[in-house]
Structures are given as C-alpha cells and as structure tokens.
Amino acid sequence: MNVNCPTCKKPVNWVSTNIFRPFCxxxxxxxxxxxxxxxxxxxxxxxxxxxxxxxxxDIEDIEALLSQxxxxxxx
Numbered sequence: 087m088n089v090n091c092p093t094c095k096k097p098v099n100w101v102s103t104n105i106f107r108p109f110c111x112x113x114x115x116x117x118x119x120x121x122x123x124x125x126x127x128x129x130x131x132x133x134x135x136x137x138x139x140x141x142x143x144d145i146e147d148i149e150a151l152l153s154q155x156x157x158x159x160x161x
Contacts, residue, residue, distance in 0.1 A: 087153075089160045093117050100152070 087100045089107075093114035100107055109115040121127045 087157055087160070 088097045089100050090096065091098050091110040091114050092108060094110060096110045098104065098106075098108060098110050106112060106115050109118065118127075
C-alpha cells in the first residue's frame with residue numbers, strides 16, 4: 087500500500103520495514119516534529135479543562151485499522 091508523505095507528498099510504501107512511515111525519510115519526519123514542537127500543528131481540544139482525555143489507541147491498533155482500508159482510502 088502506498089501513502090503520500092505528509093511533509094513532501096512523495097509516495098511512501100507503507101510496510102513494516104519502513105522505519106519512517108508515514109514519512110519518506112528522516113528529514114521529513116524531523117520537519118513534522120519541529121512543526122509540532124513550535125505549535126504550528128495542534129490537536130483541537132474542547133473548551134472544558136475538567137474532562138479527562140480519551141485513551142489513545144496503540145500504533146498497532148491504528149495500523150490494523152489502516153490495513154483494512156482499500157488503496158482508494160489514502161488518495
């Protein structure tokens with residue numbers, strides 16, 4: 087299955103041997119990390135600070151769900 091790199095949009099082969107997935111290389115991975123660190127990217131949250139955050143799924147669960155999708159899902 088191929089996906090586009092979130093940073094440079096190059097096609098990336100989504101396989102377990104690709105240690106940078108979904109990125110094409112370490113450079114794109116670090117660019118994305120820097121954007122999160124600089125708070126250029128953020129996950130929207132609700133207005134109430136008293137609520138407990140939802141439990142996030144493990145990466146293995148996410149990959150299992152993604153593997154069930156057809157290739158057209160990623161276009």
